[in-house]
Amino acid sequence: MPQPQADPRQLAALLVAGVVEGGMLSEIPLPQAEPAVRARAQRLALTALRNFARTETVLKPWLRREPQPEVMAALRVGTVEMLELGAPPHGVVNATVKALRASREFGAAAGMANAVLRRASEFEGWAELPQQKLPGWLRRRLRAVYGEEGVQAIETAHQAGAALDLTVKPGASAPEGAEPVGGSWRLPLGGQVSALPGFATGDWWVQDAAAALPATLLAVQPGETVLDLCAAPGGKTMQLAAAGAQVTALDLSEPRLTRLRENLARTGLSAEIVCADALHWTPPALVDAVLLDAPCSATGTIRRHPDLPFVRKPADVEELTKLQADLLDRALGFLKPGGRLVYCTCSLLPDEGEAQIAAALTRHPGLRTDTPALPLGRATAEGGWRTRPDDKTGPDDQSGGIDGFYMALLRHDPV
Ligand SMILES: C[S@@+](CC[C@H](N)C(=O)[O-])C[C@H]1O[C@@H](n2cnc3c(N)ncnc32)[C@H](O)[C@@H]1O
Numbered sequence: 515m516p517q518p519q520a521d522p523r524q525l526a527a528l529l530v531a532g533v534v535e536g537g538m539l540s541e542i543p544l545p546q547a548e549p550a551v552r553a554r555a556q557r558l559a560l561t562a563l564r565n566f567a568r569t570e571t572v573l574k575p576w577l578r579r580e581p582q583p584e585v586m587a588a589l590r591v592g593t594v595e596m597l598e599l600g601a602p603p604h605g606v607v608n609a610t611v612k613a614l615r616a617s618r619e620f621g622a623a624a625g626m627a628n629a630v631l632r633r634a635s636e637f638e639g640w641a642e643l644p645q646q647k648l649p650g651w652l653r654r655r656l657r658a659v660y661g662e663e664g665v666q667a668i669e670t671a672h673q674a675g676a677a678l679d680l681t682v683k684p685g686a687s688a689p690e691g692a693e694p695v696g697g698s699w700r701l702p703l704g705g706q707v708s709a710l711p712g713f714a715t716g717d718w719w720v721q722d723a724a725a726a727l728p729a730t731l732l733a734v735q736p737g738e739t740v741l742d743l744c745a746a747p748g749g750k751t752m753q754l755a756a757a758g759a760q761v762t763a764l765d766l767s768e769p770r771l772t773r774l775r776e777n778l779a780r781t782g783l784s785a786e787i788v789c790a791d792a793l794h795w796t797p798p799a800l801v802d803a804v805l806l807d808a809p810c811s812a813t814g815t816i817r818r819h820p821d822l823p824f825v826r827k828p829a830d831v832e833e834l835t836k837l838q839a840d841l842l843d844r845a846l847g848f849l850k851p852g853g854r855l856v857y858c859t860c861s862l863l864p865d866e867g868e869a870q871i872a873a874a875l876t877r878h879p880g881l882r883t884d885t886p887a888l889p890l891g892r893a894t895a896e897g898g899w900r901t902r903p904d905d906k907t908g909p910d911d912q913s914g915g916i917d918g919f920y921m922a923l924l925r926h927d928p929v
Pocket residue numbers: 743744745746747748749750751764765766767770790791792793807808809810
């Protein structure tokens with residue numbers, strides 16, 4: 515017998531409530547649902563999180579007391595569906611009320627939701643409401659580096675979300691309609707990725723245009739031995755393998771390595787896979803090149819992960835910067851004399867980028883930066899490279915920015 519389909523709005527509300535309670539979007543368990551339903555739920559949840567403060571402004575005047583988190587999340591999802599995504603109010607209100615009424619736990623809130631969402635649908639001036647601000651601690655730290663104007667431009671980019679960037683396997687084609695961005699290809703936002711032409715045949719994989727730069731920077735040659743430390747889910751491993759290198763992909767997380775294995779299988783690329791802690795593992799032989807995509811605050815990816823500002827705390831950054839320095843010191847020891855290493859993080863915080871490399875240069879005699887100009891972003895004082903979410907990808911860029919990344923090419927000469 516066919517199972518009743520899960521409602522994307524209900525799933526979206528579960529996701530939003532889960533994030534408010536401190537969960538990462540990718541880790542919140544959802545009931546079984548078709549990929550298309552999950553994709554729609556995901557899109558609604560992302561939109562609700564990107565417009566969290568705005569929905570507060572619209573809903574608060576009509577709420578006598580704060581509803582249960584799940585009900586509040588359903589109201590936020592309904593509000594963005596009507597006001598941001600332009601869905602007809604009648605359908606949104608009816609579906610939300612029907613779903614609440616059908617639930618044993620939240621049925622009593624159905625009448626209130628009906629009244630509040632009808633009011634919300636009449637709200638005027640949605641587009642003029644202030645954009646979503648970063649949390650105070652992060653905003654202050656970014657303002658010290660990029661200035662108030664820079665932070666506002668970054669917040670505007672976060673609010674706009676991200677297009678779908680693809681890294682295309684050499685010799686394969688991007689799907690029709692994709693535009694070149696840096697060395698990547700860009701499709702407008704939306705849709706179910708696995709349904710796009712070329713997905714099943716492994717012609718490309720999803721990776722932000724900025725995230726594709728570090729592997730390009732390493733410029734591996736066919737036959738070179740390369741260690742991809744912190745490799746999963748494998749976006750950069752696939753680039754290195756596609757360039758013909760002999761890649762060892764190492765990661766601490768077995769579940770993430772399962773995704774890396776699936777990605778390699780789909781794209782028909784190969785790498786040796788090691789599940790280990792890079793701080794305690796030693797390669798059997800020194801290598802020509804290392805890519806260290808170090809664990810970080812991921813604050814450069816808020817465009818596509820608007821749950822991060824709800825979850826990240828300043829203490830996480832302190833812990834991560836120590837780990838990054840330890841990983842970098844260890845990774846340098848895996849290089850053949852004269853070998854090269856790309857260090858990168860998807861963070862906007864200089865503590866996880868510029869400052870890490872400046873400190874490493876003082877710790878390691880014989881270490882130097884040798885980062886050439888890349889198609890997107892700008893050079894930094896210590897010899898690295900920085901991209902920002904508000905970076906334009908071309909003179910008439912309409913497609914939005916790129917993730918915030920830091921990267922540096924380091925050469926380790928014997929002293
Ligand atoms: C930024 S993600 C890597 C993304 C990946 N390079 C890609 O392009 O798809 C960082 C990874 O570091 C891994 N990691 C964290 N600490 C580690 C450690 N001590 N040793 C090895 N891997 C570690 C995490 O499991 C995570 O998969």
